[in-house]
Amino acid sequence: MELNEKLRILGDAAKYDAACTSSGTDRKGSRGSMGSAHASGICHSFAGDGRCISLLKVLLSNACAYDCAYCVNRRSNDVPRASFTPRELADLTMQFYRRNYIEGLFLSSGVIGTPDNTCEKMIAVLRILREEYRFRGYIHAKAIPGADPILIRHLGLLADRMSVNIEMPSSASLTRLAPNKTKKAILAPMDYMSQRIEENSRDLVRYRHAPKFAPAGQSTQMIIGASPETDYHILKLSEGLYRRYGLKRVFFSAYVPVVPHPLLPGADTPPPLWREHRLYQADWLLRFYGFDADELLDEEHAALHPYLDPKCHWALRHSGLFPLEVNRASHEELLRVPGIGAKSAWRILQARRACPLSWDALEKIGVVMKRAQYFLLCRGKRKPGLETRRNTLLAAMMSERERKRYLLESGEVQQLSLFEQETATFLSARRELESLPLPL
């Protein structure tokens, strides 16, 4: 098989892995313009310093021995199969790198016979790149659940970031949908990598030239909407993974019904993209804003709100805590105010050392006043002319897209006809919105 054809098949087969964000564009170059984007294989990821980097995102092989129901590459699915040899893939990476198409590699694979065999082949690719070509670009490698820890260690010494996909948010769903995988086989490499990363950071303090093990840490991905777990369950799980294994990121991937399966949502079910988006927002609050999963949701309110982002929803549910005097509030309190981000909270603390802040100063600092004005006092006073109608406040809490779901006109909340067929989650969220206490 031609190398191009292999690249097309294996780049396409890798696109459902969200653990490295994919551009998914396909654009030809044209006269008078520069560059082109091809669907197979180039994706974007973000470095620790916020830089966007392009990665070649491919599978080593999609000839997988496993039969995970949600996966397009599963053994029982009738799709074209292809495998790179380690040499082919290493050479391809170098060619792309030399032409400046990519800055690194995101390497995953279906299970080629056994996890150990797959891992050995992945190591062979990285060895050629690192040892023969002296390639110093970024490499993200997927650990294969069930592989020998010694092989995981070799892989981690060659890659910058490692990840092992948890796939399903509960072991019951994993057993049902991925019969060849077990919770233990997934968590064991995660645990092993977390220990090695910790051990390595200690070694590096003592010996500056100690070999680095996955210096960019580890991440994971789980599929949303293929199984019945609630947002609350997913957030609790993510929180546990961050705390226990020190993960850098948990990626959420809305389930796309690519191949029909009796255990999965039907082919016409739209991917739950709004839910995926809300989970990322809530995840951000867990990682950078000091929230716990139990504060955002509970067993009774187990779904994230479709119309309000998790921080606005939390603030409206805790209206009694507001308004806060911006010149006295602690850092933790400021971080919980809608419209105040991590940067603006820090700037407020710095600026108010010099003198008490005014509303104008807050605006200059970068506070999103549209939202924050409802939750703050400045020098003991509300913002002059604050509009206190419920619908105006709710509109300020919503993004453009969220507002489209909820039509706000002449102070009246009206339902869009589109929502006549909405699910129970949407309907109860609408009812809740109309009865939420306001911080006024």
Ligand code: SF4
């Ligand atoms: S192990 Fe499962 S998820 Fe991974 S490629 Fe094979 S079938 Fe797909």
